[in-house]
Amino acid sequence: EIVLTQSPATLSLSPGERVTLSCRASQRLSGSYLAWYQQKPGQAPRLLIYGASSGATGIPDRFSGSGSETDFTLTISSLEPEDFAVYYCQQTATSPGTFGQGTKVEIK
């Protein structure tokens, strides 16, 4: 089973700041089977990034993804108030796939 480790567990930031979240895989991921999701309290997750670096439909340009093999990054260029949430990475290189444990981005 591929284990995904996200860091940090929590980030305390102010609106307008740049955010970089990390996701490290225990094994090399084939292709680009790495996705990022945002989840707000009481809501289902929302797909942000797929294929490690492609934005899903309707996702603002301030969200971007990068990385390959075992190291992946989600960047939010300038935090908006609605971006305070929990972010999860997910690998789908294996079936059924696994999630990281999440990074909470909270208001400082």
Added chain:
Amino acid sequence: EVQLVQSEAEVREPGESLKISCKGSGYNFATYWIGWVRQMPGKGLEWMGVIYPGDSDTRYNPSFQGQVTISVDRSINTAFLQWISLKASDTAMYFCARQSPAYYKASDYWGRGTLVTVSS
């Protein structure tokens, strides 16, 4: 419009059985994997397993193998998650999600979740 509509919240006692559902509409249900995700109170997302409605091919993550059963009824475009004997530790929100091959199997559509409470 693509939709995944999940069944309503359930309350059961330990030892009871339960089957919750996820009905897909607005797309060719048979050709997209459907997955189930557990979220325990205040915790993260756990991918339980997936099923391909076209041939009922089912895969489980090791932690959930033997603990739950994932099934599908293509005639009503519905996937199911079933327990034979619930435990208090099964208390959680359960989401279904569609895996999109166009998105490298990322989940582009999600149900709103079914809250399962197991308590005596």
